[in-house]
Amino acid sequence: MFFSFLKKRLLVSLSLLLVSTFSFAESKVDAQSVASISKKMQQISLQVTSIKESKVEGLYEVLTNSGIYYVSKNAQYLIYGSIYDIDNNMKNITESSLASLRQNKLKAFSNDMITYKAANEKHVITVFTDTSCAYCQKLHSEIADYNKLGITVRYLAFPRAGLNSSEYNIMTSIWCASDPKSAMDKAMKRQSLDPKQCANTIKEQYELGLFFGVRGTPAIVLEDGSLKPGYLPATKLLQQLEGK
Template identity: 40%
Template sequence: MAKNLVLAAVLSAALSTFAWAEDQPAATAPAAAAPAATAEAAAPAAIPEKVEAVTTQAATIDPEVVKQITEKLKPLFGSAPDSIKASPVAGVYAVSFGMELLYSSPDGRYVFSGDLIDAQTRTNLSENARASGRKAVMDKADVTKTITYKAKGEEKYVMSVFTDVSCPYCVKLHQEVPKLNDMGVTVRYFAYPRAGVGSGPYKEMVNAWCSADPIKALNELKEGKTIETKECANPVADHYALGQKVGVTGTPAIVTQDGVMIAGFRPAQEMFEALEESKVAQ
């Protein structure tokens, strides 16, 4: 959310100089049940370092274009773009700052944000680019530091869920986990305390991740129970940073294996269908 506000403020300021630019739906759910699965939790998760992709992309486009776009946008965003790539539109370049995607003229003077759609194929090229970047980040995350509810039988999908124990819709989604497991979906939980590091929900999730039985502890938190206070080397702060990096602005936030973001609660059957649709779309 903060990143989006920064983006809006930056583009608004740029408009006066040289550029122009850009919790969850309610639903019902069945009563809770404790999923049978194994848990994996302990030390901090590895958060990928910022990728200086501008230099690798420079080989594919005119270095002068890279130089001009970088010089114009770096002062506005406080850092160089993560990547600059030629878009399918002649003379328009896709510029990314994390999960934020902008489009720029070759000299960096004109900048706009929004989705680029291929009208012929009806493909959202911008969202595909975001998904690709999100997948690259998530693929480097240490999944052994998640609390995982494994699929029963053949594993068809794995979904990464950024969750907050104080989020009502996260509780609703958690109640759907047994059904998702029965459908062949593995659910990996990443901690995302919306109130930030050091908050009450943050401390509660630290207690769960440090518990001798993280799954039992997380189930109890989702049921509104108080669990024993624990301290250990834990990944909660790193998970929160990871969520911000991949563009989480609310919970629950689901990231598919292909990097597609599914925001908000959906019943198990609808979530399974969304997982299937996101795979087909990719």
């Protein structure tokens, strides 16, 4: 596993606090640094999408297939975590970067989602789910409550045990069923499904979740692109959606 690899290499995983003494750099990343960082990230099975100066002097913000990481300019040290701006009401700089990316990337999966639409739709959430997850089952059992409050629920698959797991096969059977919603309802009740195979995007959905920072299920993406880990009852979720 990637994170056990990080531990073995004694790489630092933490959240940074931005203090006023840190400078804000905007210069372009030189080609040598890009090549060096990309090579190092490949060694730990991360594919680099982009590299730019971070808000902290001496650190690059590196966008990968598994989210955002921060890397020292000599490409020796890697930090996995969030940067906060103390002077800006503890704004999560990392989350702000990811939120806009999530909004854009979800658009490509709009036709791959299993959707429970609210009749009086006011809000739309996207939930990364795993039918073997107890809190995913609880959330699903309350779908009617979310819908009554005007919350449309869209599902993407995130088999927690990975792409070679029995849960991956169940998710595939759901998405390949002639009636995916009915199959989802059965699977969430731990009822058996007829095995199905078809062209599907379960792998891509799972990888999207990793990129978004999903580490467990359920994981809820709100309309603004923010990620809320874990189960939230309908009333509390509505409060968050409406900023109350």
